Amino acid sequence: MADKDHGPPEGPETQGERRFKIRLKLYDRESGESRYCTLDEAKAWDWADPETWRMIGGWQIPNFQALLQILYLKMEKGIEEVEIVEAPRFTMLSGG
Numbered sequence: 001m002a003d004k005d006h007g008p009p010e011g012p013e014t015q016g017e018r019r020f021k022i023r024l025k026l027y028d029r030e031s032g033e034s035r036y037c038t039l040d041e042a043k044a045w046d047w048a049d050p051e052t053w054r055m056i057g058g059w060q061i062p063n064f065q066a067l068l069q070i071l072y073l074k075m076e077k078g079i080e081e082v083e084i085v086e087a088p089r090f091t092m093l094s095g096g
């Protein structure tokens with residue numbers, strides 16, 4: 001687990017204290033369509049649904065706070081765009 005000092009602050013003020021200057025591209029694995037989305041949209045996703053998985057670079061994103069942590073790490077590396085793959089759990093586990 002990363003130290004609390006390294007990473008975005010936790011809580012509702014996260015977006016206010018740090019500007020997330022990174023584009024989010026959501027790829028729907030079922031339909032093959034992709035689109036850009038905002039952090040507000042991502043925050044409103046049903047994160048409690050166990051049947052929908054979201055992944056970035058092979059890492060499962062279980063909640064909004066984890067998404068913010070990964071985005072922060074990507075921004076530190078100078079990455080300007082992140083693709084989030086979204087699909088039903090069974091397709092992620094079966095590989096296709």
